[in-house]
Amino acid sequence: MSFRQLRGSTPLIWRSSPPDEILQPVVINISESRDIASKNALRLHLTNLIERYGEPISLLSLLSRGEKRGSLAAQYENLANAFCEVFNSIVPQIGSKKISLFEVGEADLLKSTDLQMKLLIETLRKEWMRQGYFSHILGFLENAEHFQSVVESQQQGILRVNGIDCIDMTNVVQYKVAEQILGEMLKRCEISEKMPNLQKNKVKNLWVQNGRALAQMHTGVPRVLYEEKIIPNWIEFLFGSYIWRFIVRLGRLYMGTFRDSRRQEAFECMLGKIKHTSEDAINLQKRVLSLATNQKSGLAFFMLVKRFFSPTHVNSISNLLLGAVWLLGQAFVRKIVGEEAWSTSTLPRIGSKLDTTIIMEPTETRKVSGLNAQITEMRQKAMKPLLEKAGTTEQNIRSNSGRRLTIS
Template identity: 25%
Template sequence: MYMQETQLKLKDSAVLITLISRRCNRRLGTRMWRRGANLEGDVANFIETEQLLEVEGFRSSLLQVRGSIPLLWEQIVDLSYKPQLRIINHEQTPNIVERHFGDVIQRYGETIAVDLTDKHGNEGQLSAAYAAEMERLQKVSRYVPFDFHHHCGNSNFDNLKIFYDQISEDFERQRYFLIDGKGNILEEQRGVIRANCIDCLDRTNVTQSYLAQKSLNQQLQRIEIFTSSECLSMFDEEYAKFRTLWAEQGDEISLEYAGTNALKGDLVRYGKQTIGGMIKDGMSALSRYYLNNFHDGIRQDALDLISGRYTVSRNNPSPFQLNGFESLSYLPVASALVIGGLTITTFTLQQAGRNAHHYLSTVLWAGVTAGVMAVVKANGRQFCSRPRLCNLL
């Protein structure tokens, strides 16, 4: 669970904003080793985020949820920057989607499923499969696709208004929870926005912060702190505190699932991408690559062990006993061969102009290096850190 608060001074009122994020432990795991849903309809990275408001005796809250696309799918690391995404065809898929949304609706009421994935490439195929399943559930849940990258890219944060226009009536009808100083219930939240992108981290956090701001404006207008024409963005310093609160929450959620701070944090903090933010995102992307490929398998085993998903048995051999192809043993050797081959190839290439012998050596070492790289690429999955205690589902 994550919790943080910030104090705002709006006009003559002291406003306390608290952000609480509660992570579901039913499908606990790391970014690449816990994707999609299991057969029971539990999804990876399912998080309930509550924004609390306290001002002049009034208390209010807004709930939003995020979670992986509730289909059976995987994206196994294989040393490539963006591993191939694969949808697992299973006869239980319709039941899985129905179980998941049945649970969400039972908990929160009317649900709007917001899908922020790309509508082309691998993401597009997954999004299309999700949309097809949601057609069957349209009587109990509304599905809203919004290609975040197409509309917003890295800098057009204001284009989220296009998305908001699609859901504004439903979102405002869902309302929020509000009680006065005497404990009288003035408003009740009647539903929830369930958002997802691929990881349910970066794009999702930007979108949830946008909706949280919209709802906060409505709440403050209802309490009469704001007039109908006033909004939080008119108060620069306080607006900056609010955005920082959401950005730090996004970083914490991302650290737990992906091992790094969230990408696109500048969109939440400043409403635009900055040079510093792009550099930070680049470093985080490289860190995610390293962690996903060479570290998260072990971390996934640790999570499965401490959460009780895997039970140790004295009667069975240890899953960690070496057998067959051991990635941790072979990776340093493969890396050394590739780096050594490139070094020798470069050196002999510099000497190639002097005689034919050096030229032949250059060709030979270039061929050896290319061969090793081809073997590593072809067996990419084997060189990565993999969980050993539990299967993906």
């Protein structure tokens, strides 16, 4: 027997821009969320789900509305409103019987988890009863002489859960749904007794480990917020849930600041947007020394230390504490050297891409090496006399880029 659920982020076209520097807010850009592109994207996504899993498609949104004041809470609410607006606009095109949207705020689930989760499960029960689950019987069936394999029932449709991301509360809600459906499957097998605690804890541990693996991929920190709602956590038990959540969020901030920014640099290097060479490091060091001689020694010292302190993962509490000290150090240095010196510096800041706009181009062209480079060079030498013989130079061809030249 099996029951399939999906998880994902908010299915609209939107962007979340993490701060390049500490003490700056996260920006959620939803300017494109209400336009035709988002409507087409959501319609295609739902159509694809229907083609893959059948109908009905049940969407559960955990985006909170108005639980707090502040710019970030307002951005979450705007995203929730945009999602609801776009969804309602495409319901007539697909059909109200094929797709449905349920909304419950993550903040509401945190305030009164037991009550709100119970109400949510009762609401979703109607949906998974419509969808059913896959059941396969294998063995000697009644009045059968031979070993048989029979598909007793199939799941039609899918339950998709999303929050602002697909990790924390999404993991808790999907576990609660899975727990209820597992109980119904056991009843179907005429197992009326409750699941033994040992087996139940195995299921909980399996679910938490799965959530941690997803969190490791998405945030770099193998911990999930609110996992204490599934299985007890010793840090949460000793210090309280607020301390536990602070540690997880600090770890994610630390990872997003160091590792993710370097991943972005690597992607942009591969795409050719940014090129890192040995000259970059030399020029970077020159800029640091220049800052030091121009009475900006605090910023220069900070950047020099950054070259030797380059953590890329969270593997211990000490590393996490170092990350916290480093982030606070950035805010302190920024305050000491002044906003003007900080903003005009061309040095890379934590969480930012390496700015190579100030790096001078090398005066002489480097000689390319490698087999492909040699083949290209030989081809160019062979083509040059042919082009000159035809009375056309390479420069003329480049300047006439709007035309196509075919040599046969």
